[in-house]
Amino acid sequence: MNVMDKLTILTDAAKYDAACTSSGLERRGKRGRMGSTTMAGFCHSFSADGRCVTLLKVLMSNACAYDCQYCVNRRSNDVPRATFSPPELAELTIQFYRRNYIEGLFLSSAVIGSPDITTERMIQVLRLLRETYGFWGYIHAKAIPGADPMLTRQLGLLADRLSVNIELPSQHSLALLAPEKKKAGILAPMAQIRDGIAGSKEELARYRHAPRFAPAGQSTQMIIGATPESDRHILTLSQALYDKYQLKRVFYSAYIPVSDSKLLPAPRQFQPPLLREHRLYQADWLLRYYHFRAEELLDEDRPNFDERVDPKCSWALRHMEQFPVEVSRAEYEALLRVPGIGVRSARRILTARRAAPLSFDILKRLGVVLKRAQYFITCGGKMLPGLRVKEDQVLGHLAALERPALFAAVPEQLSLFDGEVGG
Amino acid sequence: MSWIPVCYEYDGTLEGFLTCVFESFAHHEEPVCFQTPHEDACTLWDTRSVNTDRRKAVRVFRSMDARLGRGASRLVYRAFLTCLEEKEVHIYRFLQYGYQRERGVMEELGHPLVSVLQKAVQHLEREAHLYTGFARFSDHRGILVGEIEPKNRVLPLIRSHFTQRYHRECFLLWDRTHQEALLYQPGQWVIVPMEELRLSAAAEEELHWRALWRRFFHTVAIEERRNPRCQNTQLPKRYRNRMTEFCRDGEGMEALPGS
Numbered sequence: 001m002n003v004m005d006k007l008t009i010l011t012d013a014a015k016y017d018a019a020c021t022s023s024g025l026e027r028r029g030k031r032g033r034m035g036s037t038t039m040a041g042f043c044h045s046f047s048a049d050g051r052c053v054t055l056l057k058v059l060m061s062n063a064c065a066y067d068c069q070y071c072v073n074r075r076s077n078d079v080p081r082a083t084f085s086p087p088e089l090a091e092l093t094i095q096f097y098r099r100n101y102i103e104g105l106f107l108s109s110a111v112i113g114s115p116d117i118t119t120e121r122m123i124q125v126l127r128l129l130r131e132t133y134g135f136w137g138y139i140h141a142k143a144i145p146g147a148d149p150m151l152t153r154q155l156g157l158l159a160d161r162l163s164v165n166i167e168l169p170s171q172h173s174l175a176l177l178a179p180e181k182k183k184a185g186i187l188a189p190m191a192q193i194r195d196g197i198a199g200s201k202e203e204l205a206r207y208r209h210a211p212r213f214a215p216a217g218q219s220t221q222m223i224i225g226a227t228p229e230s231d232r233h234i235l236t237l238s239q240a241l242y243d244k245y246q247l248k249r250v251f252y253s254a255y256i257p258v259s260d261s262k263l264l265p266a267p268r269q270f271q272p273p274l275l276r277e278h279r280l281y282q283a284d285w286l287l288r289y290y291h292f293r294a295e296e297l298l299d300e301d302r303p304n305f306d307e308r309v310d311p312k313c314s315w316a317l318r319h320m321e322q323f324p325v326e327v328s329r330a331e332y333e334a335l336l337r338v339p340g341i342g343v344r345s346a347r348r349i350l351t352a353r354r355a356a357p358l359s360f361d362i363l364k365r366l367g368v369v370l371k372r373a374q375y376f377i378t379c380g381g382k383m384l385p386g387l388r389v390k391e392d393q394v395l396g397h398l399a400a401l402e403r404p405a406l407f408a409a410v411p412e413q414l415s416l417f418d419g420e421v422g423g
Numbered sequence: 424m425s426w427i428p429v430c431y432e433y434d435g436t437l438e439g440f441l442t443c444v445f446e447s448f449a450h451h452e453e454p455v456c457f458q459t460p461h462e463d464a465c466t467l468w469d470t471r472s473v474n475t476d477r478r479k480a481v482r483v484f485r486s487m488d489a490r491l492g493r494g495a496s497r498l499v500y501r502a503f504l505t506c507l508e509e510k511e512v513h514i515y516r517f518l519q520y521g522y523q524r525e526r527g528v529m530e531e532l533g534h535p536l537v538s539v540l541q542k543a544v545q546h547l548e549r550e551a552h553l554y555t556g557f558a559r560f561s562d563h564r565g566i567l568v569g570e571i572e573p574k575n576r577v578l579p580l581i582r583s584h585f586t587q588r589y590h591r592e593c594f595l596l597w598d599r600t601h602q603e604a605l606l607y608q609p610g611q612w613v614i615v616p617m618e619e620l621r622l623s624a625a626a627e628e629e630l631h632w633r634a635l636w637r638r639f640f641h642t643v644a645i646e647e648r649r650n651p652r653c654q655n656t657q658l659p660k661r662y663r664n665r666m667t668e669f670c671r672d673g674e675g676m677e678a679l680p681g682s
Contacts, residue, residue: 011642047644048650049644092635274648355530365535
């Protein structure tokens with residue numbers, strides 16, 4: 001089998017993994033080395049599904065020993081199998097990197113034989129890249145649950161970011177669909193990686209040349225919509241992962257039917273829950289950058305997100321007693337909670353109001369989205385002139401604003417809005 | 424006392440422009456338009472030709488951060504690289520306002536004179552950021568060659584990224600719009616004017632890697648999630664004509680004038 005065929009099979013097998021970022025680490029170029037990494041990362045292209053392409057995302061092998069029902073690579077699935085040799089994969093990475101196609105390698109693998117054998121082969125590839133080719137670009141590696149902790153440690157010393165997939169949002173679903181994987185087996189490497197990162201940071205503070213363990217942190221992903229968990233359950237889980245395991249990111253992946261298993265939604269009528277995935281990402285940002293807690297966004301009476309408006313608008317509409325916010329005096333945290341004001345525009349408001357009194361024109365120039373924010377702010381004690389909307393109409397107006405964007409993101413979800421009165 | 428409106432003719436460089444600013448304050452003239460020697464638009468105002476004087480330019484440049492607030496010189500330097508129409512007039516008015524108002528103008532983010540420059544600079548910085556990912560290189564006998572077609576002059580902004588990334592390589596990145604190129608060999612870089620770039624046809628091996636990349640790019644998309652509108656927003660079509668995955672061989676990188 002030639003490299004072209006292997007690349008096709010092993011890309012096809014890896015494409016359902018959501019994580020594709022090259023961020024979290026600033027590493028300048030170095031004499032005799034190839035490459036660098038930056039804090040923000042880059043997108044090198046966007047594929048036909050609108051997702052960013054930044055890393056060469058492939059599997060080492062798709063010849064899996066496991067039989068997880070939701071996975072395209074499960075043992076019982078009849079698909080062509082392939083395995084890269086370490087030199088093939090290293091050469092591919094370097095040649096793509098030189099041409100600026102990619103920012104680095106995202107290496108994952110099906111379990112070949114055992115977790116230990118798989119991890120050893122991945123280490124071989126990374127060692128070849130780092131030591132023989134002097135590759136200094138980004139490497140994201142998947143830690144394989146069940147592998148010897150010593151091997152996971154070696155992997156983390158070569159990679160920039162490690163991830164362990166939590167796969168499904170509850171232990172029950174995991175036991176049902178992935179009998180070979182255990183919750184404890186997933187959380188153990190996660191804790192090991194967290195402690196490895198903390199230990200390495202401590203050593204670095206003392207010795208400048210101490211080895212760096214997963215310096216860009218760790219992430220995880222879970223599949224949404226294959227199992228019955230609520231948004232509240234999922235978001236609370238993410239929050240716990242951020243708090244307890246210091247994850248950099250949690251990725252959500254709308255389930256795409258890849259199996260006829262009776263335990264999963266039937267492939268024929270099933271539409272991937274893309275809008276739900278989108279809302280979860282929006283809420284995830286609120287947790288990480290907007291000082292929100294999962295309990296504020298969803299509760300037992302309201303376990304799922306309103307699909308019509310984003311989670312921040314939805315929260316604001318249920319807490320009208322906290323509005324309007326007076327932009328010329330409000331604190332940063334209060335500004336961040338206003339729909340239509342983001343991290344950047346909130347910071348700008350703080351700077352600009354020191355220099356001159358604010359007005360709605362000025363707010364617009366600062367990047368505030370007045371179409372959204374107008375219902376929730378006053379400026380110099382006044383609402384936006386000409387704004388006449390009753391409180392109960394605001395939801396309709398805000399939902400109408402989102403409709404064109406939703407049309408692009410999730411055409412198949414449009415039927416949701418057929419009964420909706422636009423504003 | 425009113426200042427006399429004039430039109431300045433200068434050499435098109437930042438130093439030249441800053442000399443104009445110096446002259447304007449020295450002679451109480453208010454430039455209402457700027458011309459470079461290549462343009463021969465006629466104007467209603469008196470035209471005065473200004474000779475670039477490095478010392479005057481440096482004096483103006485150094486005064487900015489002290490008198491207008493931190494970041495003013497950086498804003499002006501970057502604004503001068505943008506494709507903002509009549510950028511010289513906009514920058515001049517910003518400086519005029521800033522010198523009058525003394526400290527604090529860099530905080531007045533909502534002032535029209537400030538925000539017009541900041542918007543333009545944001546556009547420049549965003550374009551530069553995108554090109555660090557979207558620029559494509561080909562291997563021509565061991566030298567990496569790339570071509571971009573930006574609206575703003577992004578080369579000075581993306582220079583350090585690529586010299587870091589390709590530390591041990593030799594490369595050339597040509598800006599077709601502004602006809603200049605960034606050249607690098609280990610330890611040395613330079614940005615020079617370059618009117619055209621002629622390349623020989625790509626070697627067999629180069630074609631092989633391009634084919635592999637195209638295959639990867641098309642395979643990694645999930646058919647059930649197809650979303651061309653989102654793709655267009657993230658990756659506007661104007662970037663695509665130089666990107667390997669959107670061109671066939673013989674188009675794009677090889678389709679240069681005269682080759």
